[in-house]
Amino acid sequence: MTPILPPFPHSRLRRLRRTPALRDLAQENRLSVKDLIWPIFITDVAGADVEVPSMPGVFRHTLEGAVRAAEGAARLGIPAICLFPYTDPAVKTEGCEEAWNPENITNRVIRAIKAAVPEIAIMTDIALDPYNANGHDGLVRDGEIINDETVECLVRMAIAQADAGADILGPSDMMDGRIGAMRAALEASGHRDVTILSYAAKYASGFYGPFRDAVGASGALKGDKKTYQMNPANADEAIRLVARDLAEGADMVMVKPGMPYLDICRRVKDQFGVPTYAYQVSGEYAMAMAAVQNGWLDHDQIMMESLMSFRRAGCDGVLTYFAPKAAKLLANL
Incomplete structure (x- = not known):
């Protein structure tokens, strides 16, 4: 586009900035409650349902608290929530077996929310770190994160979450080949309508520290x-990763973190035109x-400005x- 200016x-x-009405008419982008997904932390560990110290105003929820949070989100018009578990260290193992336990905290919360608030979409996290004695997103052998065996575990985790009623699966592990394996398994198990929102471009970032505190x-x-996870210096690699995940069956793609990587968001949207x-x-x-x-800083102003970015x-x-x-x-409440 080449602007033509006298x-x-x-x-x-x-002139177009002179009054609120003119500014509204000329506004290029809009932010709606329908653009928001709310990540919440869940736990069944006694005494862990407290505020996360490094994240003021963010709490871990029990099963009952998660249901109340989902009900509140639905009343506000938020279309989706995303679940992240804080798991009892006693059930963390090197084999991560708790990840696909039908009765783990994530799967029980999915079923409880679906029973109480069926209209809200539930997104889940697919990675082994909440269940891994080593804290990694994949299985660890002799100090190496093993790819193919990890993918097999992630597929089992995906099927367990789909069986529980999850609407959107969010593979955040960054293992090679996991999207194709999950999509094939979902099709074979009758979950052909379950959506995959792939963390296709997830960077090895220093911005994750408080989250790791929140999930233990x-x-x-x-x-x-x-x-x-990706080198923060790389951009072309992100495009290759997004292309691969889309080719393997991802319905939507994610860039993570957010504001430090807005250039990647723009490139992904421009190049692929998929839900980003x-x-x-x-x-x-x-x-x-x-x-x-x-x-x-002013809370409301920077919150809305950052979301509009x-x-x-x-x-x-x-x-x-x-x-x-x-x-x-947004609702003037």
């Missing part, structure tokens, strides 16, 4: 995740809240811990 004073670009993975993690999402991760939220609590970058929606507060502000 010379000043015939062209005065401030920080202390267990041995080493780092750089052999399977970003995750405004725990570190982004924690930084914003720290500045707000110190009186340096995702829409401007081409995202169809965003996972954000701000979802309930943003929904209330």
Whole structure:
């Protein structure tokens, strides 16, 4: 697009910014409650349903609390929630067997929410780190994260979540070949309508620290995740990964983290034109809240400005811990 502008004073670009009505008419992007997915933390560990210290205003929920949260989200018009479990360390193993237990906390919460709030979409996380004694997203053997055996575990996890009633599966592990394996297994098991929102471009980022506290993975993690999550310096690689996951059967794709990678969001949307999402991760939220609590920034203004940045970058929606507060502000509640 090449703008055609007459010379000043015939062209005065401030004219369209003069009043609220003119600014509304000229606004290029809109933010709606329908663009929000709310990530919530769930637990069945006694005493763990407390505020996450590094994420002010974010709590872990019991099964009953998760149902109440889903009911509240539905009343606000939020279309989807995403579940992340804080697992009892006693059930974490090197084989991660709890990940596909039909009675683990995630699968029980899925069933409970579907019974109480059937209209809300439930997204899940597919990665082994909440169940792994080593804290990694995949199985660990002699210090190496094993790809193919991990994919087999992830498929079992995906089927268990689909059986429980999940609407959207979110593979966040970054193993090679997992989307194709999951899609084939879902088709074979009668879950042909279950959606896959692939974390296709997930970076080995320093912005995940508070999240790992929230799910209890920080202390267990041995080493780092750089052999399977992406190098923050790479952009073309993200495009190759997105193309691969779409070719294997992903319905939607995710970029994670969010604001530091808006350039990737824009490239993905422009190149593929598929439903594209970003995750405004725990570190982004924690930084914003720290500045707000110190009186340096205005909470509502930066919340809405940050969420609009995702829409401007081409995202169809965003996972954000701000979802309930943003929904209330959008509805003038």
